[in-house]
Amino acid sequence: MSIPMNSQQVLDREYLEIRGKILEVAASLDRLERATGDVAQDPRMALMHQGLQIALQSNDAHGDSRAKQIQLLFSREYADSWRQDFDL
Amino acid sequence: MDYFDPHIHMVSRTTDDYETLAKMGCVGMSEPAFWAGFDRGSVDSFRDYFHQLTDFEPQRAAQYGIQHFTWLCINAKEAENVELSREVIAMIPEFLDRPNVLGIGEIGLNKNTKNESTIFLEHMELAIQYNQQILIHTPHLEDKYQGTRMILDMLTSDSRIDPTRVLVDHVEEHTATEVLNRGFWAGMTLYPITKCTPQRAVDIIEMCGGERLLVNSAGDWGPSKPTAVPDLILEMRRRGHSEDLIRKVVYDNPIEFFSQSENFNFQPRD
Numbered sequence: 001m002s003i004p005m006n007s008q009q010v011l012d013r014e015y016l017e018i019r020g021k022i023l024e025v026a027a028s029l030d031r032l033e034r035a036t037g038d039v040a041q042d043p044r045m046a047l048m049h050q051g052l053q054i055a056l057q058s059n060d061a062h063g064d065s066r067a068k069q070i071q072l073l074f075s076r077e078y079a080d081s082w083r084q085d086f087d088l
Numbered sequence: 089m090d091y092f093d094p095h096i097h098m099v100s101r102t103t104d105d106y107e108t109l110a111k112m113g114c115v116g117m118s119e120p121a122f123w124a125g126f127d128r129g130s131v132d133s134f135r136d137y138f139h140q141l142t143d144f145e146p147q148r149a150a151q152y153g154i155q156h157f158t159w160l161c162i163n164a165k166e167a168e169n170v171e172l173s174r175e176v177i178a179m180i181p182e183f184l185d186r187p188n189v190l191g192i193g194e195i196g197l198n199k200n201t202k203n204e205s206t207i208f209l210e211h212m213e214l215a216i217q218y219n220q221q222i223l224i225h226t227p228h229l230e231d232k233y234q235g236t237r238m239i240l241d242m243l244t245s246d247s248r249i250d251p252t253r254v255l256v257d258h259v260e261e262h263t264a265t266e267v268l269n270r271g272f273w274a275g276m277t278l279y280p281i282t283k284c285t286p287q288r289a290v291d292i293i294e295m296c297g298g299e300r301l302l303v304n305s306a307g308d309w310g311p312s313k314p315t316a317v318p319d320l321i322l323e324m325r326r327r328g329h330s331e332d333l334i335r336k337v338v339y340d341n342p343i344e345f346f347s348q349s350e351n352f353n354f355q356p357r358d
Binding site: 001002003004005013030065067068071072074076077078079080082083086087088 | 108121200202205206209229230232233234237241260261288291293294295297298309326327329330
């Protein structure tokens with residue numbers, strides 16, 4: 001199933017909303033920089049930077065959407081040995 | 089448009105919310121048992137809670153023409169207390185023949201621990217023993233992917249579980265496809281920050297199709313919006329989706345899923 005709108009219609013409808021969201025992210029990063037202290041080594045900073053890079057790329061080789069890739073980036077890894085680890 | 093909210097916690101909402109939901113087209117809802125915001129100390133606390141879910145809430149909803157159904161369990165967060173969980177699981181059958189009880193839920197995982205998994209498996213046994221449907225909570229944020237995979241492992245490794253009678257809730261972009269591909273029903277929760285926005289939920293509908301997908305507000309005592317399902321309806325209309333598809337997702341699908349429960353005696357409006 002596809003979206004009933006064409007890409008021009010989606011852009012026309014969402015341009016200002018996307019613009020606003022980009023500004024929010026930029027202002028949040030500015031706020032982090034203006035605040036005292038240093039969080040550059042906090043692993044969450046690296047995750048945010050990686051997330052932004054994913055948003056600028058196309059879908060990956062598996063066809064996974066940017067949203068799915070970002071969800072997986074922010075997820076703990078799954079280990080299929082969990083039942084043995086828990087002795088269940 | 090009439091709609092059904094398949095996951096909402098009305099015990100933590102005001103009567104004004106019932107009125108607002110009724111005005112917006114809500115004609116039915118199902119309320120899974122969940123965490124109260126604090127850990128309860130005894131099985132009697134749960135017994136009182138189950139009375140509230142099976143006696144008081146259906147009456148409160150009925151005043152506004154809304155039919156109220158419920159699911160019973162000890163939630164994943166309190167499942168860390170295995171001894172209390174076993175007492176609650178042993179008590180649940182007292183309530184299974186109440187007229188608005190649809191099954192066991194929302195069971196699941198929270199931090200993906202051994203104790204949570206143990207109690208999940210014991211809830212599964214209870215559901216199988218009493219031929220109950222199951223509604224499942226998947227974990228939040230970074231724990232969701234791992235926890236959803238663990239839950240699917242437990243469900244699919246037991247041949248007595250019929251996936252068409254199980255709803256796996258709170259799916260997002262990275263979990264929806266696998267849940268649906270394994271034959272389960274999937275629920276999307278419309279939470280402003282921590283789960284799906286209406287826009288992203290409609291994206292998932294467009295990518296996965298409308299089969300076996302449900303949408304809910306999971307309105308509770310935390311940041312949540314009980315009228316989120318109408319927000320999704322509006323977003324689908326704004327994108328040009330058909331009324332048939334919208335109705336399928338917000339009305340036909342929940343009714344089809346819940347109709348597998350003996351106690352689902354839903355009366356549509358004339």
